Amino acid sequence: MPSQRWHSARHTVPVAAPAGIVYGLLADAPRWPLLLPSCVHAERVDSDRAGDSLRLWQLHHGQVRSALVRRALHPRERSIAFELRDPLLPDTPARGGWNVSPGPAGHCLLTLHQEHHPAPGQAPGTLDTQVRAELAAVAEAAERWDRLDELLFSFEDSVYVCGSPEIVYDFLYRIADWADLVPHVEHAEVTEDRPGVQSTVLHTSDPGTGDTVHSRAVRLCFPAAGRIVDKATVTPDLVAAHCGEWYLEPDARGVRVARTHQVMLRESAVQRVLGAGALPVDARRHVREQLTRTSTQTLTLARWHAESALRRLR
Numbered sequence: 001m002p003s004q005r006w007h008s009a010r011h012t013v014p015v016a017a018p019a020g021i022v023y024g025l026l027a028d029a030p031r032w033p034l035l036l037p038s039c040v041h042a043e044r045v046d047s048d049r050a051g052d053s054l055r056l057w058q059l060h061h062g063q064v065r066s067a068l069v070r071r072a073l074h075p076r077e078r079s080i081a082f083e084l085r086d087p088l089l090p091d092t093p094a095r096g097g098w099n100v101s102p103g104p105a106g107h108c109l110l111t112l113h114q115e116h117h118p119a120p121g122q123a124p125g126t127l128d129t130q131v132r133a134e135l136a137a138v139a140e141a142a143e144r145w146d147r148l149d150e151l152l153f154s155f156e157d158s159v160y161v162c163g164s165p166e167i168v169y170d171f172l173y174r175i176a177d178w179a180d181l182v183p184h185v186e187h188a189e190v191t192e193d194r195p196g197v198q199s200t201v202l203h204t205s206d207p208g209t210g211d212t213v214h215s216r217a218v219r220l221c222f223p224a225a226g227r228i229v230d231k232a233t234v235t236p237d238l239v240a241a242h243c244g245e246w247y248l249e250p251d252a253r254g255v256r257v258a259r260t261h262q263v264m265l266r267e268s269a270v271q272r273v274l275g276a277g278a279l280p281v282d283a284r285r286h287v288r289e290q291l292t293r294t295s296t297q298t299l300t301l302a303r304w305h306a307e308s309a310l311r312r313l314r
Contacts, residue, residue, distance in 0.1 A: 019108035158258035163306030
């Protein structure tokens, strides 16, 4: 293969947070979907003393790409070096690193350096824009470090189904049909350019107000593992980021079906949406009630669907 020219970008931003906090956020890869807008899902494949390997799904110009990432973690120096390869673009690897430098009064400087072989037709400045956006997202999350325990929360809803795991999974996968099956879904649009990668637009009714809510998400479907991972790409005012998973745990009698949620609240919207004097704890309760209501309804219908099919076969 002929040699290719590397494109490079390096930028630094000040962050009003301790260096150790910022490094910890960067090292915690499974949390990236809540911190980085471009990250849909991250899974740790393996790890050793030198670092770890990740499978990473990211949004690039509206398209989802999966990449393998090898990271070298240096906690003492608070730096992380990485190399990334996209299976769909094997000739355009990327490499780079994060570096966190302590500053005065609990502040720090965050640097991201990245270089890659540009894809054919890639516009000049694309890498600079990407680096700046990732720095801004990490800095914004890190500067709320003393309040993250209030703004971040996760929970799970589940049902037990005396029926076929395959039928349950099929119900959850066929989100395009939910407008005819799930009462709170008024309209559903789904595109699946690659098997197992769905982009969805749902129009749902808010049970409290009756208003129609428009949401967009990316879903990654893993039928062999009985999992569907998703991340919202458009969120309501109270929610800065929302991701989750549907997963199945079969046993000899049936299957436990669970829906998990991970949420980061938008602090600036709490009083605007819920009224003067409202606190993050009020927003947590409000968001959790809404999400639990819709996920429980969907789980209940999935159970009814699978158990009805079983009764028809008897």
